[in-house]
Amino acid sequence: MTAGLLGLRNKLMIGLMLALPFLYLGIMYVYPLSQLVYLSWRDFQPAFATDDYVGWQNYLEILNTPTGQRTILRTLFYTGVCVSMSFLLGLAYALLTITVGHTLSRRWETSLRQVIILPMLFIPAASAVMWSFAYTEHYGWVNHLLHLLSLPTYPWLASDAAFFLVMLTDIWGWTPFLYLILLAGLQTLPQEPLDAAKVDGAGAWQTFWYVMLPLLRPVILIALTIKTLDTYRAFDYLWIMSRGGPGETSTTLNIMTYKTAFQRQEFGLASAYGVVTMLFPLLVVFLFLSLRRRVTE
Amino acid sequence: MRSVSRTVVRHLSIVALLWVGVYVSAVFAADKKYLDGTFPPLLAGKPYAGTTIKVPMMKGWACFQPAINLHKEFEELTGIKVELDLMPAPEIPTKQLLEVSQKTRTYDLVAQGATTFGSFFKWTVPMDDRIKDVWGSMEKFEEWLFPAQLGVKGKDGHHYFLPFHANVQIGYYRKNLLEDPQEQTAFKAKYGYELAAPKTMQEVEDIATFFTRPAQGLYGLTSNWGFGAGFGTFMDMYQATGNNWVDDKYRPTFKSGEPRKLATQIAQWQVDAIYTKKFVNPDAINFATGQVSDYFMSGASAVAYGWLSDYWGYMQKPEVRAKIGPVGTFRFPSFNGADAGGMTSWWVMGINQDSKHPDAAWEYIKWVLNERQQLPMAVEGGQLPPMRALAYKTSVEPGGINPRAMYEAFQKARIMIQVPELSQTPFLKARELHRDLMAKKVTPEQFVDELADVTEKALQKAGYYK
Numbered sequence: 035m036t037a038g039l040l041g042l043r044n045k046l047m048i049g050l051m052l053a054l055p056f057l058y059l060g061i062m063y064v065y066p067l068s069q070l071v072y073l074s075w076r077d078f079q080p081a082f083a084t085d086d087y088v089g090w091q092n093y094l095e096i097l098n099t100p101t102g103q104r105t106i107l108r109t110l111f112y113t114g115v116c117v118s119m120s121f122l123l124g125l126a127y128a129l130l131t132i133t134v135g136h137t138l139s140r141r142w143e144t145s146l147r148q149v150i151i152l153p154m155l156f157i158p159a160a161s162a163v164m165w166s167f168a169y170t171e172h173y174g175w176v177n178h179l180l181h182l183l184s185l186p187t188y189p190w191l192a193s194d195a196a197f198f199l200v201m202l203t204d205i206w207g208w209t210p211f212l213y214l215i216l217l218a219g220l221q222t223l224p225q226e227p228l229d230a231a232k233v234d235g236a237g238a239w240q241t242f243w244y245v246m247l248p249l250l251r252p253v254i255l256i257a258l259t260i261k262t263l264d265t266y267r268a269f270d271y272l273w274i275m276s277r278g279g280p281g282e283t284s285t286t287l288n289i290m291t292y293k294t295a296f297q298r299q300e301f302g303l304a305s306a307y308g309v310v311t312m313l314f315p316l317l318v319v320f321l322f323l324s325l326r327r328r329v330t331e
Numbered sequence: 332m333r334s335v336s337r338t339v340v341r342h343l344s345i346v347a348l349l350w351v352g353v354y355v356s357a358v359f360a361a362d363k364k365y366l367d368g369t370f371p372p373l374l375a376g377k378p379y380a381g382t383t384i385k386v387p388m389m390k391g392w393a394c395f396q397p398a399i400n401l402h403k404e405f406e407e408l409t410g411i412k413v414e415l416d417l418m419p420a421p422e423i424p425t426k427q428l429l430e431v432s433q434k435t436r437t438y439d440l441v442a443q444g445a446t447t448f449g450s451f452f453k454w455t456v457p458m459d460d461r462i463k464d465v466w467g468s469m470e471k472f473e474e475w476l477f478p479a480q481l482g483v484k485g486k487d488g489h490h491y492f493l494p495f496h497a498n499v500q501i502g503y504y505r506k507n508l509l510e511d512p513q514e515q516t517a518f519k520a521k522y523g524y525e526l527a528a529p530k531t532m533q534e535v536e537d538i539a540t541f542f543t544r545p546a547q548g549l550y551g552l553t554s555n556w557g558f559g560a561g562f563g564t565f566m567d568m569y570q571a572t573g574n575n576w577v578d579d580k581y582r583p584t585f586k587s588g589e590p591r592k593l594a595t596q597i598a599q600w601q602v603d604a605i606y607t608k609k610f611v612n613p614d615a616i617n618f619a620t621g622q623v624s625d626y627f628m629s630g631a632s633a634v635a636y637g638w639l640s641d642y643w644g645y646m647q648k649p650e651v652r653a654k655i656g657p658v659g660t661f662r663f664p665s666f667n668g669a670d671a672g673g674m675t676s677w678w679v680m681g682i683n684q685d686s687k688h689p690d691a692a693w694e695y696i697k698w699v700l701n702e703r704q705q706l707p708m709a710v711e712g713g714q715l716p717p718m719r720a721l722a723y724k725t726s727v728e729p730g731g732i733n734p735r736a737m738y739e740a741f742q743k744a745r746i747m748i749q750v751p752e753l754s755q756t757p758f759l760k761a762r763e764l765h766r767d768l769m770a771k772k773v774t775p776e777q778f779v780d781e782l783a784d785v786t787e788k789a790l791q792k793a794g795y796y797k
Contacts, residue, residue, distance in 0.1 A: 080429055081432075081754070082755065083432065170614055171612060172629075172631050173629075189613030191614070191617055192616045192617050276617075277617075279770060280616060280769070280770030281766060281767040281772035283772075296422065296425045297425075297759055298756070299424070299425055299428060299759075
């Protein structure tokens, strides 16, 4: 075989191998996304047999109405609170675990780690059902405890507290995930800067703030990005525990998208909600990519 | 020789007669159109043998499970194989609507409830010819069923759907509480009349208040007012006052006048029951029917109101009786004393235009309506058969398994969705509004007015008026 033919064959092979992932991307990503955007410009309601082009009307309905605006703000609030609390708790647990390992023994450290990651053993849907029961007025152990302490009981999930309780459940469920990432990060920090800080007379807090945290930045960035993207898309806890209620007090973008599509059967508007829902993660990924370079430098 | 000949002749005659009998039977069998013992009758001769039909149905529905358990019998009788697509309740309208409207030919028939069937008129075929073929006339068909069937007719007067399940909201009470002599004495001392199953709304309130005992973990009343399902109880109570959703000019009846006053009063009552008078457990705003049943059967409430017939069988079980005692039923009173009948659940099947096997689907629909299937659906699933005679048998005749109150309630119960368009935005918005009402995000007046507004807009858009 001549060199030319060999080169051509190699190029064909490379082209074929590259074509497969692009084909996958095209079928699994580009096509569904393009359909989503296409539908978002239409008033597609099978129940009315309508499928008309409406331009940006669906987006205006989301961005210009109080319901749409509140849903967006609520989603950002939910994401912000859950991510920050999970991060802070996860970091605190990780530091505690390392401290326990250093001051007591490895066995205590292992035991503590196993206790902290227990919530990860439950799938989110099962956790949501479990916590729903915990908060019920009649059967729930939360009210039972309050009753034992002679405190007034409360219909937790039938009140405005429902949204905050779902956030609490999300934090409970996902803190172990951040904890494990941060713990791994802390355990792989180079020892020399920490020893140097000690030699220089830095206290625990100064060492943590000025030495450990900067070194931990790449890990923190990854952890926060993953957690933010995941929390923003939250559905299971919200749907199972509160269904977006009472009223709309715990309706986030994902819940609204689902309800608009599968309850109101307004697929055009639901697609617009889907596109709007996508924008924030795109921004997060963009921020992650631009910050990552700065952090690693 | 003569005796041998007589014996031979006798034997030959018997054999000949047998052959004649077999021949005649074969002739009759060949000409027999329907299978014996089936009504609505199934075709004999398995003309659709080898066909597979795809049937959508609600997952985990106790009422239909007995029919599913008998699918093998249907396959043996007709040669038609049934492939079920079981889906969660929220997906029932949407998934089927998407498939039939996009003509994907996924399903061979549609199965919908009385609140969502309206969206399917455009996509299903009229069944009048098939009905006349079986019942002889439309009048006989309509007479065979409860009047609620008239509520699912198309605007063109044709029948597009046949019912396979009927249900109605009634009250359930614990007899060991309401019939307890000490409770009766205490109640009479407090309220001045005998404690019994309530006949007026005031009595409902008095009894519920009397039995609300937080220290004992007992509420007087529970109901499914959760996630918009409470709109069903609202409409049940509203229809019981003699009003429908829209009048004969398709205007919402609760837009003004006495009906508006009644609607607001009912909405206010539901809110007060939880927040002010506190005789309904607050969790009721998150309750679906199953949770109401669990709550009631755990002994946490004295009375329950809702679609609990699905769980009537469970209430008779020894372990449940040991906990809450025997359970009685009553027709929930109306706010104005009218005996007008409330709202009915009426699940129906229709044949979609893009069905691959419409005739086989029709055999299946007929089979589901047979007593062989309807009886276990009543016994095990707690539903009321939609056929008058069978419903009478299961609930009024001695030994009946359904509560009598269900049959009585059904005499005048009506479909909520009077025109198909009410199934769509108005119904969906109504559920959202009721949820907001129960979360005290809107007042009863706002609830009624916004519901009237969304109803008018939807019917105006559909061309009912300008």
